Amino acid sequence: MWQKRQFELLRDEIAVALASLAEVADLQSLVRQPLSQPRRGLAALSADGRPWPLLPLIVCEAICGSYRHALPAAAAIQLFMAAGDVFDDIEDADSSESLSARYGPAVATNVATTLLSLAEKSITRLKDRGVADSVIVRVTDAVNSFFMSACAGQHLDLSLSSDIAISEDDYLRVVGMKSASQVECACHIGALLANERQELVDIFAKFGHNLGMAAQITNDIRGVTRGSDILEHKNTLPVIYALTQAEGESRKQLELAFRKPSESVADPTQIRDLLFRIGAIHYTTIKTEFYKQLALDNLSEIERHGTSVERLKSFLE
């Protein structure tokens, strides 16, 4: 099975990166932990069968028929994302399972910084795979630009998190920078390593952006239906929509539930039912479907360039 083989090769590539930490086995072990989380490169294939960590390899293979030369870049993206997960946990301080909670913010910060350094080193290993220096420079620049965008998005998110009156446009901008940029990066880098045609690289980047927007907005819906975002007073798209529509008692209930800082804990079932009644969950589901539609349009455009998109379509099904 092609996925199994690509996952094995990706894990081997990550293992090469981690080998440089062999002298400090304790740090190596800590660095492995975020990489072994369900959605990251050292984890087993996810139950839903969607191979997210392989996205750059799938894009690369779709264009040029091979992917092995892109493995160091795919590993780098996993290392960058794992670093982001650890930093997120330090900033949010909302998980008792995080490295930060178990070992303290100092150790966690060092683990995240180590992951960033390993990611940069991974990119330089593209040279060992025969990738031209000029392409490596472009990959380095692109990866750093996307993750800088993710940091800027995170800053905006932190700055706006106490503002209950955030607009949908502002929210979508933050999601695009903070979350979708990572999927965009995976697709952009995969395409960059497969060909020199900027036009095709750009279309793949747009596909990644739209896929990333759909994935994050899906997370928003899940956060509400499961109640976790209600308990944490997270002001996500369903809530933003609801606040533009709700009046009277319903609006008061929402303001009380999502105002920060807040000592009150809203009843998740009650708030979730309210969001359903107003149509906020349905509106958000349509927004997910909207971005999936844009991503499908991107794939049609990619197909017109003679590139097979079958494996990429599976991310949208």
Added chain:
Amino acid sequence: MKSQALQEMIKKVFSDEKTKLQFMSNPESVIAQFKLTEQEKTAVLNTHARLGLATADSQQLEAIIEPLSNWL
């Protein structure tokens, strides 16, 4: 980008029982009253076909949204 027309349509469907019934029997006739983009129209119709837009409950939503939420 925010869509005013989409927001207005959902508001109407969820606040006006007559529109909700009309949407359930003939969604395109309600969609035609709002200036939605082609992608928005497709998104509304796809969501309605999979869920029954105005009637879906949280369990139905959970079933369709889970697969996309694994990476971010």
